[in-house]
Amino acid sequence: MRQEQRSTTRSGGGKAGYPEAADKASLRRNNLGVVLRHLRENGEQSRTRIATSTGLPKATVSVLVADLIQRGLVREGELDRAGAVGRPHRIVDLDGRWICGIGAEIGVDHITVTAVNLRGAVVHEGRRALDVASLPPRAALTAVAELVTESLRAVGEHGMGTVGVALVSQGSVDAASGTVRVATNFGWHDVRAADELRALLGPGCPPVLVENDAASGALAEYVAARGTDVHELVYVSGGIGVGGAGISGGTLLRGSEIGHMKLDRLDRACACGRTGCWEVAVGLQTFLDAAADPADRVHDRSVDLAERLAELLARAEAGDPRTLAALAVIADDLSLGLSVLVDVLNPSRIVLGGYFAVFGRYLVDEAQRFVDRRRISPAAPRVVVAASALGLSNAAQGGAQLTLEPLFNDPSAVQVRATVSHVGPGAEPE
Numbered sequence: 001m002r003q004e005q006r007s008t009t010r011s012g013g014g015k016a017g018y019p020e021a022a023d024k025a026s027l028r029r030n031n032l033g034v035v036l037r038h039l040r041e042n043g044e045q046s047r048t049r050i051a052t053s054t055g056l057p058k059a060t061v062s063v064l065v066a067d068l069i070q071r072g073l074v075r076e077g078e079l080d081r082a083g084a085v086g087r088p089h090r091i092v093d094l095d096g097r098w099i100c101g102i103g104a105e106i107g108v109d110h111i112t113v114t115a116v117n118l119r120g121a122v123v124h125e126g127r128r129a130l131d132v133a134s135l136p137p138r139a140a141l142t143a144v145a146e147l148v149t150e151s152l153r154a155v156g157e158h159g160m161g162t163v164g165v166a167l168v169s170q171g172s173v174d175a176a177s178g179t180v181r182v183a184t185n186f187g188w189h190d191v192r193a194a195d196e197l198r199a200l201l202g203p204g205c206p207p208v209l210v211e212n213d214a215a216s217g218a219l220a221e222y223v224a225a226r227g228t229d230v231h232e233l234v235y236v237s238g239g240i241g242v243g244g245a246g247i248s249g250g251t252l253l254r255g256s257e258i259g260h261m262k263l264d265r266l267d268r269a270c271a272c273g274r275t276g277c278w279e280v281a282v283g284l285q286t287f288l289d290a291a292a293d294p295a296d297r298v299h300d301r302s303v304d305l306a307e308r309l310a311e312l313l314a315r316a317e318a319g320d321p322r323t324l325a326a327l328a329v330i331a332d333d334l335s336l337g338l339s340v341l342v343d344v345l346n347p348s349r350i351v352l353g354g355y356f357a358v359f360g361r362y363l364v365d366e367a368q369r370f371v372d373r374r375r376i377s378p379a380a381p382r383v384v385v386a387a388s389a390l391g392l393s394n395a396a397q398g399g400a401q402l403t404l405e406p407l408f409n410d411p412s413a414v415q416v417r418a419t420v421s422h423v424g425p426g427a428e429p430e
């Protein structure tokens, strides 16, 4: 996964330095990251269990945990008495009180800004309906900057620091230069979005990066699966565009243009200039067009997408034949594409996000049946299809997670907090 650049200087390095000291410092940095990532992936646990699971000596784990507590990254919690013989152990877990990241998703008809703490919990969220496709990029980014500023103020009031802002866009992005290369659904080409947003936020703003929405969504799902045995998944997001990305053992596998696989049985024209793309068959616009007449308010982009989808969900639940018929067609075409992904990627889990998740009960079962029927042999491992439980802000949440990623790779970049050990439990602004 991409590493954010840091200006922190460290001792022990340099050509004429002390190799042994440098090795020790780098070993310690690495081990701090091992413990912190272990807690993210497995949830709260005792020092003894961390030692057993990571293979680090117990005494080393104790020193590392003490260091992480001083940096405000880990905190002590309950006593672990479960099944233990002898003295109970104090549980340690990620500390959500001090540090957060901000994700700002720019969609075709909305912007969502979400601040997430180290534990993956949402601490602040702002959302606005915005017809991005009809605005120049600068105007859309100005609206994003307003929501981000609001979020920075809110987390500051909680006493938290923000390590970075990730602008999350659909289409292809160049993370290194912070550029949205092509976002066909809102007509952006080579927009230097990170630079623009940085300028709009003004001096003193946290580092700004740019990421693809499906990659961010995959990361959010992965973090949400913390403490379970899910260590690998493929995420497919349903909006006006359809995107996908995978994550395996904590490493993000950025999706190619899965929304543009040639799978549309009607060979309709796509915003990418070609015909027959999967996102034309299963994208949100196709669903809306099938479910409601053009004058219906579910087509009104000035109304928040969550509200419009809730309206359609209510119709489906009331048994409205037109909505149910539209969903049945989407379910068929979605299943077809997912079965291709299964054949190519062989994941153990597929998570559906965006509007697919809102209508999960109408789409997931059909997709699961289809994928099960297509299984090469009964002995082949089963792929589980599930709906995201993170809601429509999942890509923004993943963007926020992405800004926190460097801390999990190198916790020593976070300064020791002078006061942290004196802050009692119950002060967590979650």
Ligand SMILES: [Zn+2]
Binding pocket: 259, 260, 270, 271, 272, 273, 274, 275, 277
């Ligand atoms: Zn296309």
